[in-house]
Amino acid sequence: MTLNRVARWLAFGLATGAAWFVLSAPAQAVPVFARQTGHGCQACHTSPPELTAYGREFKLNGYTFGEAQPFPVAIGVMASIEYVGDNTDHSTPGAKVCPDCNEAHIDQGSIYFGGKITENIGMFGQWTFAQTGGGSGPWASAEDNTEVRWVHRFSSMGNGENDSVVGLMVNNNITMQDVWNAVPAWQFPGWFANSQSGFGPVASTFLDDGVVGGQRLIGFGAYVWWKKTIYAELSEYQKPWGSFSWFVNGSGNNQCPGNPSTPSGCTAFAGNPSDVLDHWNPYYRLAYSHDWDYNSIEAGIFGISAKTYWDAAYWTPGAAEPGFGGNAPGVFTSGNSTSKYNDFAIDWQYQYNRNEPWVFTAAGSWIHENASLSPWFQNGLVSNSSDTLKEFKIRGTLYYHRMYGASLSFTNLTGTTDALRYAQGSGGGSASGSPASNYWDIELDYVPLQNMKFLLHYTDYTKLNGGAGNFDGFGNNSTGQNTLVAGIWWDF
Amino acid sequence: METNMTRNAPWAARILTGFALALMATFAAAEDAAAPAAAPAAAPAGPTELAPSPLAIKLAPERAHLLAGKWCQACHGHNGVSVAPTFPILAGQSSEYLALQLKYFHNLNQDDRAVTHESMFEQWILNVTDLRKVLGYRYEDAPRNEDRAWDFMKGVARDLDSPTMQALGDYYAKLPAPPGRPAKGDLERGKTLFAEGDASKGLLACAMCHGPDAHGQGPIPRLAGQHADYVFVQLKFIQSGIRAVDQMQALIANLNDADFKAVAAYVQTLD
Numbered sequence: 001m002t003l004n005r006v007a008r009w010l011a012f013g014l015a016t017g018a019a020w021f022v023l024s025a026p027a028q029a030v031p032v033f034a035r036q037t038g039h040g041c042q043a044c045h046t047s048p049p050e051l052t053a054y055g056r057e058f059k060l061n062g063y064t065f066g067e068a069q070p071f072p073v074a075i076g077v078m079a080s081i082e083y084v085g086d087n088t089d090h091s092t093p094g095a096k097v098c099p100d101c102n103e104a105h106i107d108q109g110s111i112y113f114g115g116k117i118t119e120n121i122g123m124f125g126q127w128t129f130a131q132t133g134g135g136s137g138p139w140a141s142a143e144d145n146t147e148v149r150w151v152h153r154f155s156s157m158g159n160g161e162n163d164s165v166v167g168l169m170v171n172n173n174i175t176m177q178d179v180w181n182a183v184p185a186w187q188f189p190g191w192f193a194n195s196q197s198g199f200g201p202v203a204s205t206f207l208d209d210g211v212v213g214g215q216r217l218i219g220f221g222a223y224v225w226w227k228k229t230i231y232a233e234l235s236e237y238q239k240p241w242g243s244f245s246w247f248v249n250g251s252g253n254n255q256c257p258g259n260p261s262t263p264s265g266c267t268a269f270a271g272n273p274s275d276v277l278d279h280w281n282p283y284y285r286l287a288y289s290h291d292w293d294y295n296s297i298e299a300g301i302f303g304i305s306a307k308t309y310w311d312a313a314y315w316t317p318g319a320a321e322p323g324f325g326g327n328a329p330g331v332f333t334s335g336n337s338t339s340k341y342n343d344f345a346i347d348w349q350y351q352y353n354r355n356e357p358w359v360f361t362a363a364g365s366w367i368h369e370n371a372s373l374s375p376w377f378q379n380g381l382v383s384n385s386s387d388t389l390k391e392f393k394i395r396g397t398l399y400y401h402r403m404y405g406a407s408l409s410f411t412n413l414t415g416t417t418d419a420l421r422y423a424q425g426s427g428g429g430s431a432s433g434s435p436a437s438n439y440w441d442i443e444l445d446y447v448p449l450q451n452m453k454f455l456l457h458y459t460d461y462t463k464l465n466g467g468a469g470n471f472d473g474f475g476n477n478s479t480g481q482n483t484l485v486a487g488i489w490w491d492f
Numbered sequence: 493m494e495t496n497m498t499r500n501a502p503w504a505a506r507i508l509t510g511f512a513l514a515l516m517a518t519f520a521a522a523e524d525a526a527a528p529a530a531a532p533a534a535a536p537a538g539p540t541e542l543a544p545s546p547l548a549i550k551l552a553p554e555r556a557h558l559l560a561g562k563w564c565q566a567c568h569g570h571n572g573v574s575v576a577p578t579f580p581i582l583a584g585q586s587s588e589y590l591a592l593q594l595k596y597f598h599n600l601n602q603d604d605r606a607v608t609h610e611s612m613f614e615q616w617i618l619n620v621t622d623l624r625k626v627l628g629y630r631y632e633d634a635p636r637n638e639d640r641a642w643d644f645m646k647g648v649a650r651d652l653d654s655p656t657m658q659a660l661g662d663y664y665a666k667l668p669a670p671p672g673r674p675a676k677g678d679l680e681r682g683k684t685l686f687a688e689g690d691a692s693k694g695l696l697a698c699a700m701c702h703g704p705d706a707h708g709q710g711p712i713p714r715l716a717g718q719h720a721d722y723v724f725v726q727l728k729f730i731q732s733g734i735r736a737v738d739q740m741q742a743l744i745a746n747l748n749d750a751d752f753k754a755v756a757a758y759v760q761t762l763d
Contacts, residue, residue: 038601038647053576054644057566065563067651153562162561163570227570291575294721355578 031074031451031491032115033058037066041450041491042402046351046359048453048491049186050397053296053353056179060165060225062151063115063122076110076126080487082196086480091472097198097480107131107195107487110144123148131195143215143249145185147171156227165225172247173214174207174237174283177221180298182347182363184208188395188409189441192455192489198481199428199472201413202465203435205369205391206306206341217277218244223285233285237304239277278307278338287347294354303344340372357401364394373421382421389415389435405445413437422465424473428481431473434466451492457485549655556659563648564660572667577719579644584669589713590661597649598657675720675757678750682758685751693746698755706762716762723756 034041037058041048044055051059058065081104089095108130114123126144131137149169153162175183184207204210221235240248287300349363369389377385395409419433443457464471464478471478560572564582568574572583582590649657684690686706689697701712708714715723729735731744731752744752 034647038650040643043643043647054567061562061566065566066647161565161571163565294576294578353576353578 031076031112032069032072033063033066034451035074036063036069036072036115042355046353046361047397047399047402047405047445047447048489049191050181050188050361051179053291053351057228059124059179060151060167060223060231061153062120062149062165062167063124064119064151066116068116068118072113072115074112074491076112076489076491078107078109078193078487078489079105080107080192080194080196080485081105082194082486083484084198084480085482086477088480090475097476098196098483101196105131105195108193112491114146114148120152121148121150130193143172143247145171145173145176145215146247147177163227167223167225169219169221169223169235170244170247171219171221172217172240174209174217174219174304175302176214177219177223177233177235178285178302179231180287180300180347180349180363181361182298182349182365182393183302183345184365184367185214187363187365187393188397188407189411189443189457189459192443192457192485192487194457194483194485194487197459197483197485198461199464199476200481201435201437201439202422202428202430203389203413203415203437205343205367205389206371207302207304207343207345207367207369208391210389211306211308211341212277215248216240217281218247219283221283228291229289231285231287231289231300233283235283235285237277237281237283237306238279281306294352296349296351296353298349299346300348301344301346304341306341306343307338308341339375340370342370342372344368355402359399359402361397362395365392367391369415376421380420383418383433384416384421387416387418387421389413395441399445399447402450403447405443405447407441407443407445409441411437411439411441417466428465428476429472429474430465430467431471432466436463436466437461438463451490453489455485455487455489457483457487459483544653544655548653552653552655552659553662555656556663559656560660560663567644572664573670574719577721580722581670581718582664583667584717585661585664585714586708586710586712587658587661587665588710589708590664591654591658592711593645594649594652594657594660595654597645598652600646601650669714669763670717672717672761672763675760677720677757678754679758679761681751682754682756685747685755686758690747690751693751695743695747706759715759718759720753720756720760723759724752727752727756 031041033039033044037043042052044052044058046052082098082101084098084101087096087098087101089097108128110126110128112124112126114125116122123146125146127141128144129139129141131139147169148171149167151165151167153165155162156164169177171177173185175185178186181187184205206212217237218240219235219237221233223231223233225231281304283302283304285300285302287298287302289296289298345365345367347363347365349361352358352360367390369391370386371389372386373382374385376382390413392412393409395407397405397407399405413435415435417432417434422430422433422435424431424433439462440460441457442460443455446454448454460482461478462468464481468478470476564572567576567579568582569579572581572585574581652660685695686698686702687704689695689700698715699706702708702715703712706714706716726735727744727747728749730737730740731747733741
């Protein structure tokens with residue numbers, strides 16, 4: 001018998017053993033937190049990523065329930081096929097709205113890591129692999145939503161059982177630290193990250209990652225969760241630096257600031273992905289929560305007061321950063337050096353979680369943004385020195401036996417018309433300069449396993465960037481951007 | 493044969509078995525002989541009972557206190573009084589009963605009926621081929637669907653040693669039970685069932701074991717002041733065998749949902 005033959009058999013044997021091992025792995029072997037706590041997914045999630053009351057407790061207690069795991073890593077995969085209403089980009093002959101629609105592909109793969117580290121410290125980490133350039137570019141990986149928490153439980157009355165939590169945290173995306181699913185980071189739609197779609201709204205608020213983008217900044221926060229009733233938080237967001245740059249690893253190359261000018265800025269931006277966020281950008285959050293019977297309600301406010309420097313597109317790499325020891329050549333002509341975004345939001349959520357047979361959630365948010373865009377205005381890149389933008393969302397999600405789900409949401413964007421900021425442009429600009437958009441999202445889910453979801457998601461644009469027919473001035477219609485997604489989401 | 497064996501096997505045994513399969517294939521080739529059909533040996537599964545160390549016994553009360561204020565409270569509420577009826581009120585509960593339940597949840601980690609020890613593949617097949625589940629009959633479904641036990645408590649009890657389980661029982665037993673609360677339902681019927689039973693349905697008075705005030709004793713749980721909906725769901729589980737309580741299953745075999753609702757509502761009103 002030749003050595004070659006032995007090697008072949010050995011390889012076959014190893015492959016068989018490995019396949020058998022994977023297929024027979026206990027179903028409990030789902031992401032990190034399930035292994036740590038021994039819970040099913042449904043203890044913490046009505047349907048991922050939405051949290052149950054217990055899931056909120058778990059997060060606010062810093063992910064420290066259970067036993068720390070020796071190998072705290074898990075995998076998530078999203079794959080899908082998309083269709084758009086009209087895949088002809090009328091602005092460019094021969095071009096498609098969505099070049100990679102109509103074919104099945106993997107949207108993204110994630111590695112989850114973290115969980116309990118000590119009795120008082122825990123983390124949630126996600127490293128995501130996705131195709132760049134809206135699905136046509138090469139695959140790249142970047143830090144996704146990631147946070148670390150330190151928590152301390154205490155008794156608010158000073159005696160008896162502990163009933164409240166204080167915590168400190170570091171994270172890389174505004175509102176990812178929140179536990180209710182009406183905030184931008186965790187609201188529906190947006191639970192499934194399909195990489196392909198038609199043209200979408202040109203505008204989104206600072207809170208909704210519309211200016212700097214998620215995972216391009218770093219936040220330090222402190223919070224108190226008082227007697228399961230009051231949640232109060234103060235955070236401060238800024239550009240990552242030094243070892244904290246780890247929190248935004250990789251995101252410099254595949255996420256763009258994009259507002260209010262060309263998104264090509266970020267690709268021209270060499271070096272470590274520090275963003276053009278000013279030093280201190282306070283974020284605040286106050287929420288009231290009340291549970292009774294199988295019901296939970298929440299009502300709250302949140303907001304940020306942020307300042308940004310010149311867009312990276314106009315900052316010569318290697319030059320001194322604006323505002324940090326001198327202006328880069330050719331960057332500013334005059335006037336204020338920063339744009340200011342004041343976002344204020346209210347949100348609410350109602351959850352009915354009887355486990356069997358029905359689970360129901362209703363949630364909504366309203367974000368109001370005042371943007372003072374002096375540097376842009378003075379350089380003739382926007383039409384108004386200040387703009388407002390309002391984003392309204394409402395949704396309902398219903399699950400039957402935790403197996404069949406349906407969600408419906410409505411989003412309404414309105415704001416100041418700004419012909420230069422929301423310019424007419426090929427590929428989904430705005431002919432009228434208006435950011436106004438209305439769209440519906442409907443999703444049907446089938447969850448055969450707690451850690452596996454099949455979904456059909458349809459987005460229907462009744463108004464896009466100020467119009468319906470020919471909204472971009474190049475012949476594209478809002479209905480042509482309607483997108484149907486058939487997807488699968490599997491965490492293991 | 494292999495399926496049964498591996499289903500019970502802990503992770504280490506799975507890894508060993510995986511390697512054994514790989515080695516077997518290799519040896520079979522090297523000897524140029526057909527592989528024997530016998531399944532490889534693996535460590536026997538099942539709970540391993542170790543006598544608790546004196547230190548574990550000494551530390552248990554403090555551990556229990558910390559656990560209660562940190563993890564247990566997330567569902568069972570401040571001082572053992574839960575809000576959502578998914579989770580039972582623990583304050584004032586019999587300490588022996590609580591320790592027994594924790595032991596039961598702990599052992600679910602080794603129980604071959606627990607769904608989490610079916611492979612993902614098996615579980616998927618079971619799910620997609622189970623017509624009853626597709627139609628929504630989950631209460632009557634197989635034992636693997638005791639969602640609440642294995643979604644929540646199985647994991648909580650997984651890493652507890654027996655002194656800590658006992659200490660947790662003692663901790664909650666000492667907390668003051670909340671007073672009874674008004675409940676919707678046929679309280680008269682509930683009271684009759686509880687105090688006198690129903691001879692026509694073969695039901696003895698609940699009070700015979702649970703006590704005239706439903707305060708329970710030893711392994712018999714306190715029901716007074718418990719969430720009516722929790723009691724109702726447990727009665728359904730026990731009747732269908734999902735929750736194995738043999739003594740009760742026979743007694744309540746002929747009761748219907750209306751009976752369950754009535755008696756569950758009644759016990760919620762008791763102090």
